[in-house]
Amino acid sequence: MNAGQEPMSPPSEGTARHRSVVVVGAGPSGLATARELERAGHRVTVLEEQDTVAGKCRSVDIDGHAYDLGGHICTPVYERTAALLDELDVETERTSRYRVLDTEGGEAARQTMSFLGDGALRRYLALREREFPHIAEPGLAHSARALAAPVAEWLAEHRLHSMAESFGTGYTAAGYGHLDDDLPALYFVKYAEMTGLLSQRTQLLGHTGAFTVVGGFDTLWRRVADELKDVRCGVRVVSVERDADGVRVHTDAGPVSADALVLAVPLDRILPVLDATEEERDLAGRVRANAYHTTLASAPGLPEDAFYFLGRHTASRAASGHCVSYHHRYPGSEVRTFYSYGRPEDVAALLPDDVARLGGRLEEVHLRQAWAFMPHFGSADLADGALERLEALQGRANTYYVGGLPAFELIESTVAHAQDLARRHFPPAH
Numbered sequence: 001m002n003a004g005q006e007p008m009s010p011p012s013e014g015t016a017r018h019r020s021v022v023v024v025g026a027g028p029s030g031l032a033t034a035r036e037l038e039r040a041g042h043r044v045t046v047l048e049e050q051d052t053v054a055g056k057c058r059s060v061d062i063d064g065h066a067y068d069l070g071g072h073i074c075t076p077v078y079e080r081t082a083a084l085l086d087e088l089d090v091e092t093e094r095t096s097r098y099r100v101l102d103t104e105g106g107e108a109a110r111q112t113m114s115f116l117g118d119g120a121l122r123r124y125l126a127l128r129e130r131e132f133p134h135i136a137e138p139g140l141a142h143s144a145r146a147l148a149a150p151v152a153e154w155l156a157e158h159r160l161h162s163m164a165e166s167f168g169t170g171y172t173a174a175g176y177g178h179l180d181d182d183l184p185a186l187y188f189v190k191y192a193e194m195t196g197l198l199s200q201r202t203q204l205l206g207h208t209g210a211f212t213v214v215g216g217f218d219t220l221w222r223r224v225a226d227e228l229k230d231v232r233c234g235v236r237v238v239s240v241e242r243d244a245d246g247v248r249v250h251t252d253a254g255p256v257s258a259d260a261l262v263l264a265v266p267l268d269r270i271l272p273v274l275d276a277t278e279e280e281r282d283l284a285g286r287v288r289a290n291a292y293h294t295t296l297a298s299a300p301g302l303p304e305d306a307f308y309f310l311g312r313h314t315a316s317r318a319a320s321g322h323c324v325s326y327h328h329r330y331p332g333s334e335v336r337t338f339y340s341y342g343r344p345e346d347v348a349a350l351l352p353d354d355v356a357r358l359g360g361r362l363e364e365v366h367l368r369q370a371w372a373f374m375p376h377f378g379s380a381d382l383a384d385g386a387l388e389r390l391e392a393l394q395g396r397a398n399t400y401y402v403g404g405l406p407a408f409e410l411i412e413s414t415v416a417h418a419q420d421l422a423r424r425h426f427p428p429a430h
């Protein structure tokens with residue numbers, strides 16, 4: 001450990017000294033941070049409680065195909081992710097097309113994109129310029145107060161109904177909540193920006209539109225981990241002690257000491273083992289998440305070869321428990337990936353009926369995965385500056401915070417925020 005730092009104060013920026021860092025969590029944000037730190041000459045240990053890396057970007061093999069349980073779709077604005085894919089020589093491919101499906105077995109249709117052509121886009125761009133010009137940049141704190149209002153209220157205030165029509169179905173289908181929830185507009189607007197549809201850029205890595213990784217998205221994170229010097233999986237953090245000299249992380253496989261700690265896990269999840277400050281405790285108590293589920297199942301008879309958003313179930317939170325979307329990725333396979341919100345027992349009970357009403361039959365369920373998806377703050381907390389308070393903690397008590405809470409729950413958002421944080425706070429060592 002390095003002695004001489006002030007207790008609970010940020011380290012002096014710009015000092016290019018070698019530092020040792022413990023990163024807790026080996027999802028995209030933890031691994032992106034670790035890669036950046038090692039490249040800058042620092043010594044990094046990554047601790048992951050699961051047996052494998054990749055976090056919410058895990059993939060599994062069934063009937064000879066790789067299925068992504070969580071994050072895998074990249075859009076033309078995923079520049080940092082694309083750079084990693086390129087550096088690590090990971091093969092990519094186009095993703096399936098998107099279709100909106102009426103829940104009662106109607107025709108599949110393209111998503112309406114009226115927002116891009118009805119004058120509302122011009123109004124939105126002017127509003128963005130005036131009130132939240134940094135929204136497309138890494139992080140959320142810069143735009144949080146301007147977009148703290150509940151999304152339905154904000155859309156109505158700015159007469160952006162067509163924005164709701166064009167992005168709401170995909171937003172809800174992807175786990176970010178229903179537009180009649182009280183979620184702050186910040187998250188909806190960030191999502192809309194990250195779809196790439198509001199950007200001039202239409203191509204990345206040779207793909208027009210969205211793309212993903214051949215053979216499962218966890219390939220990328222396994223390659224990132226393979227290049228790191230010290231990644232320890234299946235390790236349970238028991239307690240964390242921090243003082244002026246650095247940090248000591250006690251695990252069921254022994255203690256790890258370092259100059260600094262990066263928490264690449266949601267603050268509320270790590271709180272029970274953290275020697276938390278009052279500020280950390282207060283912020284952690286305000287974190288919310290969505291109960292979102294992936295069910296991987298064989299279900300013959302359903303429409304094929306697309307990512308289907310189920311119109312009626314995405315329209316209101318009253319449909320919680322019902323399936324909001326499913327993906328049929330591999331021609332010739334009957335396996336589909338279904339996505340739902342709500343209590344696990346409701347999701348399991350409603351899926352067979354949802355599938356039947358679409359004309360299919362739910363056969364074998366291969367896997368069910370529940371997620372605490374999209375760590376976020378509510379409107380009142382954003383208006384009160386919760387995200388600015390979280391960013392103000394960066395470096396205090398030798399601790400840094402990355403991941404969906406400060407960055408937004410998308411691969412590119414978490415990677416970009418994590419890389420920028422590492423570059424800003426850990427200059428290259430001599």
Ligand SMILES: Cc1cc2nc3c(=O)[nH]c(=O)nc-3n(C[C@H](O)[C@H](O)[C@H](O)COP(=O)(O)OP(=O)(O)OC[C@H]3O[C@@H](n4cnc5c(N)ncnc54)[C@H](O)[C@@H]3O)c2cc1C
Nearest residue numbers: 025027028029049055056070071072073265403409410411
């Ligand atoms: C169903 C679903 C679909 C998605 N689709 C997309 C998509 O198409 N495109 C996209 O860009 N994003 C998508 N995402 C979001 C994307 O997967 C996440 O934003 C991204 O994985 C966040 O990375 P992270 O490292 O911050 O967190 P995580 O991926 O959650 O990783 C956190 C890691 O920390 C570990 N951990 C937690 N607690 C501890 C502890 N106490 N000690 C040690 N380790 C711990 C966890 O096991 C995990 O490995 C999707 C997510 C889900 C769930």
